[in-house]
Each structure stands twice: as C-alpha cells, then as structure tokens.
Amino acid sequence: MALYSRSGRPRPQSGGFELAAWYFMRLSGVALFVLALVHFSLQHFVFDPSQQTSQWIFEQRWNSLFWRGFDWTLLMMVLLHSFLGIRTVTMDYLKGSWRTLALTTLYLIGVLVFVMGTVVVFSVPLPMGK
Amino acid sequence: MLLLRYRGSEGMVAWAFHRISGIAIWLFVMLHVLDIYLAGGNPNVYDDILKFYASTPGRIMEVLLGAALLYHALNGIRIMLMDFWPRLTAYHKQMWYANWVIFVGLGLPGAFIIMRPALGL
Numbered sequence: 110m111a112l113y114s115r116s117g118r119p120r121p122q123s124g125g126f127e128l129a130a131w132y133f134m135r136l137s138g139v140a141l142f143v144l145a146l147v148h149f150s151l152q153h154f155v156f157d158p159s160q161q162t163s164q165w166i167f168e169q170r171w172n173s174l175f176w177r178g179f180d181w182t183l184l185m186m187v188l189l190h191s192f193l194g195i196r197t198v199t200m201d202y203l204k205g206s207w208r209t210l211a212l213t214t215l216y217l218i219g220v221l222v223f224v225m226g227t228v229v230v231f232s233v234p235l236p237m238g239k
Numbered sequence: 240m241l242l243l244r245y246r247g248s249e250g251m252v253a254w255a256f257h258r259i260s261g262i263a264i265w266l267f268v269m270l271h272v273l274d275i276y277l278a279g280g281n282p283n284v285y286d287d288i289l290k291f292y293a294s295t296p297g298r299i300m301e302v303l304l305g306a307a308l309l310y311h312a313l314n315g316i317r318i319m320l321m322d323f324w325p326r327l328t329a330y331h332k333q334m335w336y337a338n339w340v341i342f343v344g345l346g347l348p349g350a351f352i353i354m355r356p357a358l359g360l
Contacts, residue, residue, distance in 0.1 A: 117257075117319075142315065142316065145312070146308070146312060149304075153301060153353050154349065154352050158297070158298075159289075161289060161292075163278040163282035163286055167278075187268050191268055192265075198258060198262065222269055222272045226272045229278070229279040232279060
C-alpha cells in the first residue's frame with residue numbers, strides 16, 4: 110500500500126503555484142465546510158425560499174454587516190475553490206490550444222462572476238432598522 | 240452493485256461522485272450569483288425566479304443541490320484526512336461508508352424539511 114493518498118489530487122512535487130493551489134483547495138475546503146453548510150441550512154431549514162423576496166434579502170437577511178460579510182467571504186471561498194477545481198478538471202481532459210482556450214474562458218467567467226457578486230454585496234445600502 | 244465491482248471499486252465511485260457533485264455545485268454558484276445580482280438590479284425579475292425556487296420542481300432541485308453539497312463536503316473531509324494522515328488511506332472504504340451513514344442521517348431530515356411545503360405538511 111502506497112503511503113500517500115491517491116483519493117484526491119496527489120500533492121504536487123513541483124512546488125510553486127501548483128503546490129500553493131493544492132494547499133489552498135484544502136484550506137478553502139475546510140472553510141467551505143462551515144460557510145457553505147451554514148448558508149444552505151439558513152436558506153432552507155431556518156428560512157424558507159418562499160419568503161426570500163429581494164425586499165426580504167435587503168431589509169432582513171442582509172441588513173447586518175456580519176451576515177453580509179459572511180456571505181461575501183463564502184462567495185470568495187467558493188469562487189476560488191470551484192474555479193480552481195474546474196481548472197483541474199479542464200487540465201485532466203484537455204491539452205494544447207483547447208486547454209488554453211478553455212482556461213482563458215474559465216478565468217474570464219470567474220472574474221465576471223466575482224465582480225457581479227461583489228457589486229451586489231457592496232452596492233445595496235444597509236437599511237439598518239428602517 | 241455493479242459499479243462497486245468495477246476496477247476502481249469504492250475509491251473510483253467516490254472520486255467520480257466528488258467530480259460530478261463539484262461541477263454541479265459550480266454551475267449552481269454561477270446561477271446563484273446571477274440571481275442575486277438581479278435581486279440588486281431588477282428585483283421584479285428576481286422575485287419571479289424566486290417563485291420557481293419555491294415551487295415543487297425547484298424544491299426537488301434544492302434537495303439535489305443539498306445532496307451534492309453534503310456529499311462533496313463529507314468526501315472532501317475524507318480526502319483531507321488521508322492527505323494529511325496517509326495511514327488512514329488503509330481505511331478509505333470504511334470512511335466512505337461512514338460518510339454515507341452521515342449523508343443519510345442528515346440528508347433525509349433535511350430533504351423532508353425542504354419538501355414539506357410542497358407536500359402540504
């Protein structure tokens with residue numbers, strides 16, 4: 110039996126960006142275990158989708174710096190974790206110029222989603238007890 | 240199960256499910272950023288999308304999303320345990336079956352809570 114895990118991606122021996130990304134996937138994974146599961150539980154077990162109108166989001170759910178910060182931290186972690194994950198999947202199946210094209214498209218979508226998510230978290234005013 | 244008797248057995252299925260659930264969650268995250276962006280920019284369109292989320296087909300998809308999330312989270316912990324404590328690799332199958340026990344234990348009540356309004360309960 111090999112004394113290292115082949116369950117996930119083996120720890121890159123090259124160092125540099127690949128090793129940093131490997132560690133970051135695990136670090137963000139632990140963070141997301143808490144952030145994503147708490148967020149899903151709040152949205153589906155504590156509250157019900159039928160009540161979650163845009164008015165409810167901004168006047169109740171996001172009328173708190175803590176929860177807005179929580180959801181933004183979740184957004185950052187999930188974007189980095191999921192786009193790095195899809196990068197690994199892409200590199201498993203594509204090579205050469207198709208890989209370059211797919212990864213470039215992936216990074217552009219990633220930046221767009223990051224900007225859209227950040228804009229909405231920061232641009233909607235906090236009513237604060239209105 | 241035939242799938243578990245194929246070459247890679249449990250480890251292969253665990254890997255495939257991790258990859259499939261990961262891609263599914265990635266797709267949902269992009270949809271979710273788009274809908275919340277609309278909630279800020281065009282609340283009426285968002286409220287229409289919300290009606291789908293609160294409908295029966297929407298709730299079934301939320302149960303599937305929750306299942307993908309829970310599987311990916313539990314299997315991710317299993318991967319990390321083996322990455323940082325390689326001796327645990329010897330027990331990778333047992334840990335995978337333990338994941339399924341937790342998955343069913345948390346998932347069934349969770350699915351019930353999500354589906355309850357659609358069932359009229």
